[in-house]
Amino acid sequence: xxxxxxxxxxxxxxxxxxxxxxxxxxxxxxxxxxxxxxxxxxxxxxxxxxxxxxxxxxxxxxxxxxxxxxxxxxxxxxxxxxxxxxxxxxxxxxxxxxxxxxxxxxxxxxxxxxxxxxxxxxxxxxxxxxxxxxxxxxxxxxxxxxxxxxxxxxxxxxxxxxxxxxxxxxxxxxxxxxxxxxxxxxxxxxxxxxxxxxxxxxxxxxxxxxxxxxxxxxxxxxxxxxxxxxxxxxxxxxxxxxxxxxxxxxxxxxxxxxxxxxxxxxxxxxxxxxxxxxxxxxxxxxxxxxxxxxxxxxxxxxxxxxxxxxxxxxxxxxxxxxxxxxxxxxxxxxxxxxxxxxxxxxxxxxxxxxxxxxxxxxxxxxxxxxxxxxxxxxxxxxxxxxxxxxxxxxxxxxxxxxxxxxxxxxxxxxxx
Numbered sequence: 001x002x003x004x005x006x007x008x009x010x011x012x013x014x015x016x017x018x019x020x021x022x023x024x025x026x027x028x029x030x031x032x033x034x035x036x037x038x039x040x041x042x043x044x045x046x047x048x049x050x051x052x053x054x055x056x057x058x059x060x061x062x063x064x065x066x067x068x069x070x071x072x073x074x075x076x077x078x079x080x081x082x083x084x085x086x087x088x089x090x091x092x093x094x095x096x097x098x099x100x101x102x103x104x105x106x107x108x109x110x111x112x113x114x115x116x117x118x119x120x121x122x123x124x125x126x127x128x129x130x131x132x133x134x135x136x137x138x139x140x141x142x143x144x145x146x147x148x149x150x151x152x153x154x155x156x157x158x159x160x161x162x163x164x165x166x167x168x169x170x171x172x173x174x175x176x177x178x179x180x181x182x183x184x185x186x187x188x189x190x191x192x193x194x195x196x197x198x199x200x201x202x203x204x205x206x207x208x209x210x211x212x213x214x215x216x217x218x219x220x221x222x223x224x225x226x227x228x229x230x231x232x233x234x235x236x237x238x239x240x241x242x243x244x245x246x247x248x249x250x251x252x253x254x255x256x257x258x259x260x261x262x263x264x265x266x267x268x269x270x271x272x273x274x275x276x277x278x279x280x281x282x283x284x285x286x287x288x289x290x291x292x293x294x295x296x297x298x299x300x301x302x303x304x305x306x307x308x309x310x311x312x313x314x315x316x317x318x319x320x321x322x323x324x325x326x327x328x329x330x331x332x333x334x335x336x337x338x339x340x341x342x343x344x345x346x347x348x349x350x351x352x353x354x355x356x357x358x359x360x361x362x363x364x365x366x367x368x369x370x371x372x373x374x375x376x377x378x379x380x381x382x383x384x385x386x387x388x389x390x391x392x393x394x395x396x397x398x399x400x401x402x403x404x405x406x407x408x409x410x411x412x413x414x415x416x
Contacts, residue, residue, distance in 0.1 A: 010242050017230065017246030024217060025250065030306075034213040035251075039258045042205050046198060047270040053192030055137050057085035060107040061096040064089055068116035074127070074153055078109065083145035100130070107131040107142040137193065187273070187358045198272055199357055200326035200350045202262045207292045207346045208317050210255060211299065215309030218300025230392070240389040244381065248293045255289050267357075275360030284352050284366060287373045291345040294380035301387035324350050348372040 025031050062078070064071050079086045087105055090096055096108045110128040118125040127150050131142040188195045230243055263281055267274055274281075303309045322328065323341040330338055330347070341347045352369035355361035363370075 013239060014242035014246035017243050018249045021247045021250035030216050031213045034209045035254055038209050043202060043262050043266045046201055047266060050194035050198060051270055053190055053194050055141050056082050058083060058138055058141050059087045059105045060084045060109060060142060061099060061105045062086055062089045063093045063096050063108060063110045065091050065113040066111050066115040070116045070119060071111045074149060077149040077153060078145055081145040081149060083141040106138050109146055195273060199354055203346055203350045203353055204321055206259060210292045211296045212313050214296035215300045215303055215313050216306055219303040219306040219309045223305050240385045243388060244297060244384045248290060251293045252289055259285055273358050276356035280356050280363045284356060284370055287377050288345050288349040291373050291377040291380060294377060294384050297384040298380050298387060301391060320344055320346065326350050345373055345376050
């Protein structure tokens with residue numbers, strides 16, 4: 001019967017810690033900002049910013065030094081594309097260059113002086129494209145518009161040349177492109193930026209706000225001595241597990257609602273892909289939330305003051321984002337960075353979440369990522385327990401030493 005009492009005491013302790021943690025959370029405006037307000041606002045801000053999916057009507061200039069019927073036709077074709085918008089046409093390259101340097105335009109398409117004559121003379125005419133490559137999305141759109149327009153005109157000119165020689169138009173078209181390529185943009189047909197980046201950003205927001213909020217609470221506990229309320233529980237057998245688990249349930253109950261808001265409401269508001277099952281998504285993300293919580297508790301045990309959490313975690317947020325694998329392929333990273341990336345729940349979390357939502361993968365397809373998350377959950381649950389137990393013993397020993405000093409001082413005063 002003793003073991004039953006131990007279990008009941010453990011349950012009683014973790015329930016006390018669980019509901020006490022709600023009081024701590026909702027008394028802290030900084031934590032409320034991170035756990036609730038930031039989660040509500042950040043996904044909306046990012047989603048609205050990228051809602052257009054593609055950068056369109058990028059301002060460019062045309063330097064037309066030929067001013068022929070063919071050059072004007074090419075200009076019309078370029079201007080008809082969705083990617084760019086021609087703001088002005090000039091024969092003076094220096095004038096366009098000045099506007100480019102002032103950032104009035106983001107690209108220049110140069111049509112040379114002998115453009116028409118070379119084409120009619122069956123020679124190669126070169127159209128030059130100068131695009132702002134410091135912003136890859138802008139560069140891609142300008143080059144796409146120029147390549148498509150010039151390629152279409154080039155194909156038309158080649159077909160006209162061959163039919164003028166007596167070729168049948170069908171044969172001329174076949175000879176012009178004897179090995180056609182058909183490309184299919186899978187999972188993101190429009191090549192949209194929001195579809196690419198936002199699902200991964202959602203996972204990062206959930207993880208990083210958890211880290212920051214738990215870090216703030218950990219620093220505040222040490223700074224203001226709130227941990228002393230938990231020492232009697234923590235020093236009991238199995239007491240630290242009830243503390244870690246009780247706190248985690250408080251955080252989880254808030255973040256499962258945050259996850260539902262982000263995955264269901266925000267994703268639907270902005271028509272982000274959800275090709276998999278919501279059931280699979282939530283089964284996959286539940287251990288992810290707990291793994292992030294236990295890693296947050298592990299990290300928080302090192303902070304002695306509230307501001308330490310903000311400084312350390314804000315500093316590490318950007319490296320964690322880049323190591324997560326959605327902005328740059330993990331396989332292309334140095335091996336030591338790959339190993340570091342595997343320590344964060346966001347790495348398997350993003351990979352599995354994208355597989356389910358973007359590709360419509362079944363749960364069996366992301367099982368390896370799910371097990372990776374479970375392994376991190378167990379490791380960080382153990383580390384959080386060990387560090388918190390060590391902390392409580394240190395506080396308890398310090399209190400005993402202080403009491404001994406007070407008693408010793410009183411004894412010496414009595415003897416005197």
